[in-house]
Amino acid sequence: MVAAAEHASDVRARGLSPLWACVAVAFLLFALVVGVLVGPIDLGIGRVLESTAARLHLPGVSSPLSPTEEAILWQIRVPRVVLAALVGGMLSLAGATYQGVFRNPLADPYLLGVAAGAGLGATIAIAYLPEGLRGQRALPGAAFVGGAVAVVLTYAVGRSARRERDAATLVLAGVTVAAFFTAWQTFLQQQNAETLQQVYTWILGNIPSTGWSDVVLILPYVAVAAVVILALRRVVDVLNLGDDEAASLGVNVRRVRLALVVAATLGTAAAVAVSGLIGFVGIIVPHAIRLLTGVGYRALLPLSVIVGAGFLVLADVIARTALSPAEIPLGVVTAFFGAPFFALVLRTTRGGGT
């Protein structure tokens, strides 16, 4: 016992190592700076810093920017960058959570039907709501409700099956519900062909330049989801051993899984509501971190938030500048870089679970 006690300090789980935390934060800061500086109008890093200092009421500093430039910086670029960071962080956190909870390396945030439900909600809003109501409030609201309804339905279907293998049943229920909602959505879309373009644009995903309103809209959901998931991050490592072993280690598997899935799903639904369906972020970011660092979920989950936020900010920069003034759908950008990477992930994870 004496010898063992001496070694106690050596026996530890790899948490968030300072090195990787610094690398991730540096990446996010780099992305944020690029996101704020790059755009059709060159603001210049020095003048942006001065404007920021003026905003913070530092004595003796006044903003060198014209009122128009001020508006571009603070009402368009910064909120858009913040929104991209929130959506990206949320999607990769949700993806990593689902991968751990369902022990499936290919699980993404849309696994339980959020995407199909939100797509249906958005299609209904675009096709049936009067022109004036469609914009700002109604579309995200309808998408959010659609996504939430789909996941509740998935849970209901999964529970009614009462199978031994809870997690796998839930995933199957998700596939079923997603198929049903997608069929419904496709039908409505065909019936209202004149709205096809608008629905399509939404489905491919983009970060809107809507100022701070969307940030305010999703921030509470993303914050609550992140707090819940990060607080439970050690338990995700336990769940990764499977339901039986997690239960025999004293975890109330159903309750913890429900808390994690509800948190991840609410956050995802909020992100999807403002940005549409941005694919691959939730898969490639956690897998990239895993490949680079080899860490468990307790470190992977916080890293996913930080790196996912930075990744989507950079992807959004490409989406809005590559063919400026036109925007490439964000889902196209993430998938264009995501698909080759995903092929790599499939190669390296063959034969072994995560």
Added chain:
Amino acid sequence: MNAIELTNVTVMLGGRPVVDGVEAAVARAEWVALIGPNGAGKTTLLRAIARLVPFSGSIALEGSDTKELHRAELSRLLAVVPQEPSTPPWMTVAEYVLLGRTPHLGTLAKEGRRDREAAAWALARLDLLEYRERRLGTLSGGEKQRVVVARALAQEARIVLLDEPTASLDIGHQQQALELLDVLRGESELTLVAAMHDLTLAAQYADRMVLLDQGRVAADGVPRDVLTEAAIARHYGASIDVVPVRGRVAVIPRRERSRAAS
């Protein structure tokens, strides 16, 4: 007070009783081998004791009805070494053994000094301290088996259920694993219940054997009373010789047809 007490335990799976009215008791620090042919209900009975499968009847651990315990309380009393434990290849040995501390932690808590000491002690007991930074994916089958036992020890439960603890080990590692469990049992007053297929090995180590067949207890007693040629023939459909060796019994399969006949 018995460590484990089973009263009329029945487990229905797919409308069929897989465990059928089992009555049994295990004393503190006793080693009981659960034997029986494939499909006899050994694993299911272990799962019922760990409350991993719904059952009727009652199961008491150290006097407490398992149905009344919280999951974490139950896991502080009882650890399980599954037949095919999940060992994520990226996890380090230290991380895996620390997971054994889960029932002692709040849902939101991190491991503290006390938890690291318990894990270090468990690693030391199994000669695994040097392995603590190794990834599970780089270990051999025998090493993994020891790591899983270390996790159960770190759990500091007084009762340990083992499902085929030696199934994937060679004869040397089988002996090492069982010797070790026997030593731990003596040191820490562990109560052990192990489902085992190797009857000779089981007879070497177990104080008592419970023979299950079709979910029912067919025999319960010291190995030399349970392992009879007639009982093995009846429940396993095997023809064997039971040979006394150094105060214990060994089971030797008998070839039925002679070479000349074929």
